[in-house]
Amino acid sequence: MGKRLLIVWYAILILSVVELVAYGVTGYVPHGYRTVLWDRFNENSHIHHDVDKKVPYAESINRYAHQAGINPQVIVSVIQAESSFQPRALSAAGAYGLMQIMPDTWRQVNKDIKVCISRHQGECSHECYYNADLNIQIGTHYLAGLLEKYQGNMIFALAAYNAGPGAVDYYGGVPPYAETIKYTETVAQNYYEIRNEKTPYSSFLIIKTWEMAHRWIGWCFVITVLVMVWVVWRLVKLRSSWYWR
CATH class of the missing domain: 1.10.287 (Helix Hairpins)
Known part of the structure; x- marks a missing residue:
């Protein structure tokens, strides 16, 4: 024994x-x-590359993306991942509209670019958040600001858009959150589909395996x-x- x-x-x-x-x-x-x-x-x-006119809100996306110096196709990819182009989407966390923007983020960006200054007095309301044109403008400028903050690293900018810049700063890159990792992969897949390029979806499946x-x-x-x-x-x-x- x-x-x-x-x-x-x-x-x-x-x-x-x-x-x-x-x-x-x-x-x-x-x-x-x-x-x-x-x-x-x-x-x-x-x-x-400009997005095709067949894409919903293409005119606003192209215009604000060019103003912010960011790829319009990335904005489309983000909108698809965030709300599936539902202008009145509202998350459980309280994010609004096409690009799922939190009210604090909205106030932060609006303070800089003043998109609502001629529309009404006082604070913005949910009607502003649900306005597709305003939502795209705020979200695009916010993502462009994150892209500048992370020196052109789009993955870091997307991770910060999802998890907050504090998390990206703390980990020095994409935070090890399953939701954030999945989000960056989803946006990337959307991007390749929009460009009609061979999507690395099989590569993501290999990673998951x-x-x-x-x-x-x-x-x-x-x-x-x-x-x-x-x-x-x-x-x-x-x-x-x-x-x-």
Whole structure:
């Protein structure tokens, strides 16, 4: 019985090392793969092209994107991800309209570009937030400001648009939030579809497969550790000592 437990012990030690290596590899590969895809998107997103007139609100999107110095096709991609072009969309967090803008963000940008100064007195209301033209203007200038803040890194700007610039500053890049990572990937996919380019969707599926493997290996390692503890307990009880040779 003792010899069998020793064999099991050595086998578990080897298995734990293999699992640790596999866990590290499956954690690194998705990160590296995603970085390559994000870099490719960053390069492509700086090539400005007007959106087709068939796209809803195309005139406003093209006009305000050019004013802000940002690619109109990126704005379309953001709108698609944020609201699916529903002008009266309202999120559970309280974000309004086509580009899902929070009231605090609206006030911050409106203070700079003053889009509502001639429309009414006092603070903007939800009617302003739901106005498609105003919403696109505010959202576009806000994203352009984030793009300038992050020195032309569109992925960082999109991450800040979703999670807030504080989170991006804290992590020094895209924060490790599942929602934010998915958001940047969705905007990128929308962008490639708008441009009728080959979408790297299969690449994102590969990343998700690696991430799933990473999680499964992590759970397997936890089980291995539990078995290891049980074997140690049995060996100590059997030998009445920590000396197992």
